[in-house]
Amino acid sequence: MVIENSVKKYLMITSFIIAIVLFFAGLGLGLAFDKMRTSEIDTLMTKNQIDMESFLLQQQLLSNNLDAATCEVAKTRFVELQNQRADIGLKLESYSTKTISQTELDNLKRKHIILSVNSMIMLENLKTNCGFANLDAVLFFYASQDSESTRQGLVLDEVYNRFPDSVIIFAFDANFKQEPLVDFLRAKYNVTTTPTIIINNGQKHESLTQVDEIVKEL
Numbered sequence: 001m002v003i004e005n006s007v008k009k010y011l012m013i014t015s016f017i018i019a020i021v022l023f024f025a026g027l028g029l030g031l032a033f034d035k036m037r038t039s040e041i042d043t044l045m046t047k048n049q050i051d052m053e054s055f056l057l058q059q060q061l062l063s064n065n066l067d068a069a070t071c072e073v074a075k076t077r078f079v080e081l082q083n084q085r086a087d088i089g090l091k092l093e094s095y096s097t098k099t100i101s102q103t104e105l106d107n108l109k110r111k112h113i114i115l116s117v118n119s120m121i122m123l124e125n126l127k128t129n130c131g132f133a134n135l136d137a138v139l140f141f142y143a144s145q146d147s148e149s150t151r152q153g154l155v156l157d158e159v160y161n162r163f164p165d166s167v168i169i170f171a172f173d174a175n176f177k178q179e180p181l182v183d184f185l186r187a188k189y190n191v192t193t194t195p196t197i198i199i200n201n202g203q204k205h206e207s208l209t210q211v212d213e214i215v216k217e218l
Helices: 002-061 068-093 102-130 147-162 180-188 211-216
Strands: 136-142 167-173 196-199
Touching: 068 102, 068 167, 102 136, 102 167, 102 180, 136 147, 136 180, 147 167, 147 211, 167 180
Parallel strands: 136 167
Antiparallel strands: 136 196
């Protein structure tokens, strides 16, 4: 009986130790995996930024010699770069402070915002140099954890799916204070509520705007 109780106690202690080891091993693997994800998205943003800087230099070199063929190639490449930027944004949204530090998350968001603003400037340059009136910029100011902002995001997804080669969407968390550019943009466009969308630096909509209404203004 004494031996049997000792065996049971030994098995319980062993099982407990194994459970603890497995728990911390899983936690360690999870943290390591998220570090890999953080490194991956940081690498993607760096590559996208370098690609855009390369594109901008090409435009500057050709600014006085932009024929129709060159402009069309430039437009195609620009749209590809913006698709990459949008994909990075989607991956970034899947991150949370449960897996990486708030500082790391904020820095990744800041990098993405800077990429977006650079893209806005490049789009205006491309439209000026090549006369592409069919490239449409939609600025989207949203709030996290806001149902109407989420619905507006889904509407804009549908608009983009209809016009993937001509509509460029720039999304900004209106309450993200860690990047000064956000407050600058809010002041520039007088954004006081969310969701707000601005189409081609013109018409501003300060509530949920449906697909058909947006399409009419493109």
